[in-house]
């Protein structure tokens with residue numbers, strides 16, 4: 359295990375003026391393939407949760423033979439405990455739009471959309487003012503590219519990329535079968551790059567500072583920095599940009615209240631790390647990856663209540679399209695309630711763990727597939743709290 363101390367970084371929200379338009383103008387003078395190679399070289403992986411290498415996603419989309427391609431920024435941010443994209447959208451939106459334009463130029467797209475979480479519609483007016491100026495400025499640079507905003511309506515599932523495309527097309531937000539992947543057939547059936555808000559900001563910063571500066575931060579598997587939403591039992595809840603590769607212990611030493619018993623890494627759909635594993639667990643792609651949510655729980659918390667809240671959320675938000683997820687979420691919720699009420703023996707938790715494992719294998723999309731993460735990690739580490 360690499361012994362790496364937690365380091366605060368200030369790139370995404372940097373105080374130093376980042377002239378995003380200058381970055382764009384300079385990038386538009388470069389060869390698109392070179393830009394993609396730079397993003398590949400930086401080691402940037404998607405910040406929306408799944409961690410797919412950004413440069414490769416762009417390369418696959420560029421290589422598709424199609425006159426129409428799209429760039430989409432995923433600003434749905436529905437994962438419980440995650441609020442970093444809201445801050446980025448509020449404070450440095452131009453870095454997002456520039457990242458989208460760089461992507462559009464690199465892959466050969468003329469149109470980009472920002473899919474904005476319905477609950478963030480309060481940002482719409484201001485974002486549109488910035489966009490009007492932005493769209494005019496890129497035209498004046500001689501690049502034919504326009505960005506506009508589409509509003510979501512508050513469904514967690516619409517953050518899943520293919521459900522997001524359905525929603526944008528005016529249909530019910532349900533995930534599609536994959537393959538084909540978005541790089542081949544995304545929005546309107548055309549090759550599409552979809553990236554998280556933060557990923558696109560890193561693109562702007564990589565274009566400004568070079569791939570090396572990004573690559574020099576973090577670890578081999580987890581390059582660069584990451585914006586974290588820190589909440590729960592912490593005296594300093596908020597948004598922090600940190601170098602990747604720290605252990606949960608280092609994180610807790612900085613953000614805990616001295617009584618942290620567990621950290622939920624990656625939001626409700628992430629993993630619960632108990633105190634005994636803090637030192638051995640790396641926050642990053644080689645350990646526990648996270649879209650950015652870190653929820654700290656101290657000994658005043660009932661982990662049964664934590665799990666119950668998560669399961670209620672998933673049961674409510676399952677789109678209902680596939681049986682493992684639709685029925686599984688309900689059964690896990692009813693199951694833990696039955697054990698708690700002593701209507702079922704404690705061993706029933708093992709049957710429920712098997713069900714969660716089946717959901718991981720058989721669900722159609724990441725929603726049903728990831729319910730096993732909180733379920734198994736909380737039940738395994740806090741079994742006694744599920745029973746009494």
Ligand SMILES: Cc1cc2nc3c(=O)[nH]c(=O)nc-3n(C[C@H](O)[C@H](O)[C@H](O)COP(=O)(O)O)c2cc1C
Nearest residue numbers: 404405406432434435436517518519553554557724
């Ligand atoms: C249920 C579900 C919800 C998701 N919600 C979001 C979201 O709100 N924002 C996001 O960027 N990615 C979300 N994702 C991941 C996207 O499907 C996709 O991987 C991501 O937008 C790709 O961008 P990236 O490569 O920059 O991370 C979600 C996935 C699932 C399964």
